[in-house]
Amino acid sequence: MRTIAVVDDNPSMLQGLNRLLSAHGFIVRTFASAESFLEANAECEADCLLLDVHLGGISGIDLQRQLIASGRELPVIIMTAIDNEVTRQEAFDAGCVAYLKKPFLSKLLIDAIGRIP
Amino acid sequence: MTSRTNGPPYRMITRIVLSSIVLLLAMTGAAFSQSKRVLLVHSVGRDFSPWDDYARHIREQLKLQSKDPIDIFEVSLSTARFPDGNEDAFVSYLNAVFSERKLDLIMTIGGPAARFFQQNRERIFPAIPTLYAALEQRISPNAPQTDAMVSVSIDVVGTVEQILKLVPETTRVFVVHGTSPIEKQWLVAIRKLLQPLASRVEITYSNELSLEEILKQVAVLPPRTVIIYAQMLVDAAGVVHEGGRALERIHAVANAPIFAEQDTFFGRGIVGGRMTDITDVSRQTAAVAVRILGGETPGSIKTPPIPAASPRYDWRELKRWNIGESQLPPGSQILFRVPSVWEQYRLEVSAVTAAILLQAGIIGLLLVERRRRHVAQAEANSRRQEVVRLNRVTTASVLSSSIAHELNQPLGAILSNTEAAQMLLKANPPDVAQLGEILSDIVRDEQRASDIISGLRNLLNNRTESDLRTFDLNDSVRDVVKIVSPEITRRGVNLRTILAPEPLPVRCDPIHLQQVLMNLVMNGVDAMEGVAGPHNLTIRTALADADGIEVRVSDSGPGIPNDKLASVFNAFVTTKPHGTGLGLPIARTILESYGGELWAENHPRGAVFSFKLPLAKA
Structure with a gap:
């Protein structure tokens, strides 16, 4: 059973994703900030990181860069409520496996997770 | 010592007082010697129109025209109001009052006084010159050699003719007339004079009515009636009417235009026309009086009867009775014209108009x-x-x-x-x-x-x-x-x-x-x-x-x-x-x-x- 880590500063979104992914049979760990994610060392046990871009402190893109910089090979799916070319480019540059615009259908998310080897 | 110190001032004061008394006596004597004594004898009373106007103007003119001071005494022949007036008593009264005073001239005002004096001429100061004034030529007596007369000529028929020209639709004439002896006498003359006009207009006379009855009638006169205010000294009820009060009351209620022959009533409610000019007649009368006072023989002064003056009309009455100015005879004078707002307040209206225009400009x-x-x-x-x-x-x-x-x-x-x-x-x-x-x-x-x-x-x-x-x-x-x-x-x-x-x-x-x-x-x-x-x-x-x-x-x-x-x-x-x-x-x-x-x-x-x-x- 795969473990999905979800980082989003919006509690409602976080809760919704938790319920959705759990219903699809994933183990879900939720974090309200990049800092709390790093603090929990969750990257070690997660199979996929579902990451929001705009967070209160360290942004999602920065966290993604940090993970890469630290040599972690954790697949990252970026999600954002503010879709623009700059963000999209930065996300793919940082090596995300999928880029989702909020609100998105669960099928897109499940498909993206499914594509992760 | 005392006589020496007080003597000169005492003599001086005595001299001044004596000089003053002498001067005063001389002056008083001069005044008495030059003053002319005139006795005005009114018919009926002092305040009966039109004679009150005559007397007033004559007094003024006498003083104006005479070089000598005029001392005027006035008495009224009250007995003329009544048909049975006791004239003997009045003769006695005049003799009692004036026999001791030297009169220079007696002037009678109006027909009754003239008639009284002529009838009693021998008993009342027969030597004193007498001037009969303010009377109509037709009823005036012939003056003897010692007396003079200034009379007026009243054209009664002409007056009615004028009215008929001015108000052509007229079918009735209502003549306001009193019942005193002189009025009765005058009424006989008028009736006779107006007889020829009876075929053209219906003429009624008020001599058998009291003023109160007259007032009721003039308020409801039939259309196309005019009123001629002839004279109203005493009405049929024996009520005496001084001044122009009777005319004023009639004017207040009348439903027809009023005309009169004497200009004393002009401006008091009559339309106007050719009227006796009392001011002018009085001036001429005073001139004759001054000539008599100057020594001329009264019998030698002959003045023709003075006719009515040029026609004059009251603008307010013309408007009231809708009489057009174009209907007036040539040479008519229109008086009492109420100026239009423009004529009356030309300056103010101009200023206000200018202000309004200025304001309008500013508002614009x-x-x-x-x-x-x-x-x-x-x-x-x-x-x-x-x-x-x-x-x-x-x-x-x-x-x-x-x-x-x-x-x-x-x-x-x-x-x-x-x-x-x-x-x-x-x-x-x-x-x-x-x-x-x-x-x-x-x-x-x-x-x-x-x-x-x-x-x-x-x-x-x-x-x-x-x-x-x-x-x-x-x-x-x-x-x-x-x-x-x-x-x-x-x-x-x-x-x-x-x-x-x-x-x-x-x-x-x-x-x-x-x-x-x-x-x-x-x-x-x-x-x-x-x-x-x-x-x-x-x-x-x-x-x-x-x-x-x-x-x-x-x-x-x-x-x-x-x-x-x-x-x-x-x-x-x-x-x-x-x-x-x-x-x-x-x-x-x-x-x-x-x-x-x-x-x-x-x-x-x-x-x-x-x-x-x-x-x-x-």
């Missing part, structure tokens, strides 16, 4: 000016609306990422929760408790999205009219902070507001002010993007002075490059990579349209944008 200019102002205001409003539209677009642009974020977040959560619920529903049995939680979360997120849309709707509402109102600027700042704080927080900016403790009333459209504030705040946030160090944004409001408030929005960004400080409010000048360059010029235009100003400056840690607005008066 003001209206033109007002029209111009309205056009200018309309243009200004149109420009402001255009700026506001641009501002709305700019604000929307500034907020676009924030709008997307704030709306997409709850929408994303709603979608995830909904799909999770769908999954849960497939389970058997479904987890109803969790489904309930999901639905609650969906409702909350839905509410949140709705709140965001409401807040933005006000801010970005496409209104055509400004909503000018007075409000507290601190409230505007609070509203803006509420809208932008999620975005600001998301972007790692610490927002601090330092608001004036007192209300800051300003008068403008609150949405415009919110848009300006939003613009400045988001400008500051953008300026700090990508800059190291803490990101602080401060909004400070304060009273600038007695007339204005000041708002300062300061950031901790890199500040404005010095070369752009001056041009930062120019359109399309921007320091941001993705800026439109419209936000600041629009904000300045909006503030200036409300009498405010906006400026920028650098401080050691970033830029400060400040604006001032006038304080709204209570």
Whole structure:
């Protein structure tokens, strides 16, 4: 059973994703900030990181860069409520496996997770 | 010693007193010797028209024309009022009063007095010259050699003929006449004179009526009637009528025009016509009297009867009875004309008209000016609306990422929760408790999205009219902070507001002010993007002075490059990579349209944008 880590500063979104992914049979760990994610060392046990871009402190893109910089090979799916070319480019540059615009259908998310080897 | 000291003053005083007495006696003697004594004998009484007028004018003329002082005595032949008056008693009275005084002239006023004197001439101062005045030639007696006469000629028929020309539709003539002996005598003459006219008009006489009865009749006279006021000394009821009071009462109620032969009644209610000019007759009578007093023999002075004067008419009566001026005989004089407002107040009317014209001119200019102002205001409003539209677009642009974020977040959560619920529903049995939680979360997120849309709707509402109102600027700042704080927080900016403790009333459209504030705040946030160090944004409001408030929005960004400080409010000048360059010029235009100003400056840690607005008066 795969473990999905979800980082989003919006509690409602976080809760919704938790319920959705759990219903699809994933183990879900939720974090309200990049800092709390790093603090929990969750990257070690997660199979996929579902990451929001705009967070209160360290942004999602920065966290993604940090993970890469630290040599972690954790697949990252970026999600954002503010879709623009700059963000999209930065996300793919940082090596995300999928880029989702909020609100998105669960099928897109499940498909993206499914594509992760 | 005493006689020596008092002698000269005593003699001097005695001399002065004696001289004064002699002088006074001489003067008095002279006065007595030169004064002419005239006895005026009135018919009926002193105050009966028209003789009262004659007597008054004769008195005045005598004094005016005579070189000698005139000493006038007056008596009235009251017995003339009654048919059986005892004249002997009056003869005795005159002799008793005046036999011891030397009279220089006796003047009778009116026919009764003249008749009385002639009948009793031998018994009353037969040697004293007598002048018969104010009488009609037809009824006057022949004067003996010692007496003189100045009479008038009254053309009764001519008077009626004139009336018929003036009021051609006349079919009836109502003659007001009294019943004293002289009036009866005169009435006989009139009836005889007017007899030839009986075929043309119906003539009735009031001599058998009291004044009260006459008043009733003249009020309801048949149409096409005229009234001739001949004389009213004593009416049929034996009531004596002095002066012109009877005429005035008749005039007050009459329903027909009134005519008279004596100008003493002119101006008191009669229409006018050819009338005896009493002033002129009196002047001529006084002239004869002065000649007699000067020594001329009365019998040698012959004056022809004085005819009626040129026609005169009372303008008020002509108007009242609708008699056209074109109907008047040639040479007519119109008196008592009531001047028109223009004639009476020519100067005032001119001044008022000028003032009105001046005012009208000023009002016209003001209206033109007002029209111009309205056009200018309309243009200004149109420009402001255009700026506001641009501002709305700019604000929307500034907020676009924030709008997307704030709306997409709850929408994303709603979608995830909904799909999770769908999954849960497939389970058997479904987890109803969790489904309930999901639905609650969906409702909350839905509410949140709705709140965001409401807040933005006000801010970005496409209104055509400004909503000018007075409000507290601190409230505007609070509203803006509420809208932008999620975005600001998301972007790692610490927002601090330092608001004036007192209300800051300003008068403008609150949405415009919110848009300006939003613009400045988001400008500051953008300026700090990508800059190291803490990101602080401060909004400070304060009273600038007695007339204005000041708002300062300061950031901790890199500040404005010095070369752009001056041009930062120019359109399309921007320091941001993705800026439109419209936000600041629009904000300045909006503030200036409300009498405010906006400026920028650098401080050691970033830029400060400040604006001032006038304080709204209570």
